[in-house]
Amino acid sequence: MKSLQRAWHRHSPQLFLGELLEKRWMEPIIPFTLTIAVFLAFAIMIPRYLTAGSLQELMRNFAEQGMVAVAMAFSVLSGGIDLSVGAVFAMSNFLALYLYLILGLPLPVTIMLVVLFGAAMGAINGGLIAYGKTRPFLTTLVVLIIVRAAYNKVTVAFTNELASIDSGSSTWDFMGSGRVLGIPFNMLVLILLAVGTHFFLTRIKPGVHIMA
Template structure:
């Protein structure tokens, strides 16, 4: 006698009890951010004829560069369950260090900028040590670094801008690939195509590199593991302190790079540069779907979030909205996205 046992079909891993999987929720958040970006583009294109032009597109891309580079670092830190409030001040310190290395020490510009980036890395190392070895809450550790870095930047410059850096110092921030310049009938040069700015190329390359690191490497899997459950990750053999420290070093290094790019664009180092930039960085990550409780986030989402903030600012400027009103609007956007993130986590 043969008995046939029928096994009920297994539940799909994507859905359990009608709930969305983490991956589906991430995609939903990312497409919501992308939808918001497209809506902003349509609205501002209708309200301003100059918005949808090549020159304004390049302007937006340049403005977004700083937000995106800082946001990439912020994303990695937030995924581990931390926060970095120091990037705006570290940006200023790295920029003035690079400028002083050129002006006071006569160093070549590439070496001076490398010193600026390493200054940011050092600040990241200190943040990492404070969080992992001294067990300080990330909020307090990076808040202290924010004050220290800004104070050092003001101290070493005497609270004055560092100018007279030469044209070569501005090459990184103001140069462009594939720029087309023609000579007009009047003998003056005309820019036929502004080219792709070097900072934009740098932003795209770094975004791709960090995205590959998070999605395709062991280190990337460890970063997500630490943010999801640090104790479980430790028991699984993950070096939790080392991984956490790496994310703060990456954030500091990207802040240093952003400082060098910004000061290069201005061809002047301002010790007061970068105020409140850390909030833009965190906002771009959260708008793109990075969860503030850790374990969830993507670079592509942060990239979209950066453009949402950049296009919102640019469009409001072109429509004559005051800077004070812009702060209110962007603050409301941040509150809304964090609220949506909290609702998603509760469900």
């Protein structure tokens, strides 16, 4: 009886599960498995969910949120949080429309200025937290409120102009709705971004330091 009890404690399901959950690779695999399960459930319950047109639309709608999530990973992995990413992302979208469609700036210049805006907002958050010793939650919450309020104001002010302007640019239209080998362009950008981020976090010294 005692030998059976010892064998049970040594090989019990609770012990096995506990050791399994301690594995480092379990942390990413659990949400990945849940995502696959939800996807399969939708595929079974929703008619024509797995058609090419449906999958392309899913990828196109998912890509932008995926880019935000990849960027947010840097804050989370370093032990912080950034509540302002949604507001900054929305303002970046408006700036792209305003600079390119209303001011008529060249597309490369527009992209560069929008990226610089996002970098500046990140530098403000990071500078206040790292050097001002402010709390990440409160700091990014305040930035969220300010940027979101500014976004609401400017979108109301320029709604008519933005609604009535035609881009007239095949490159602009391709970036928004184009496909490469059936894959939406923004999804390809997300894939490249994710691969580059993985390489940075696992092979480049500053990224490995963040992961550590």
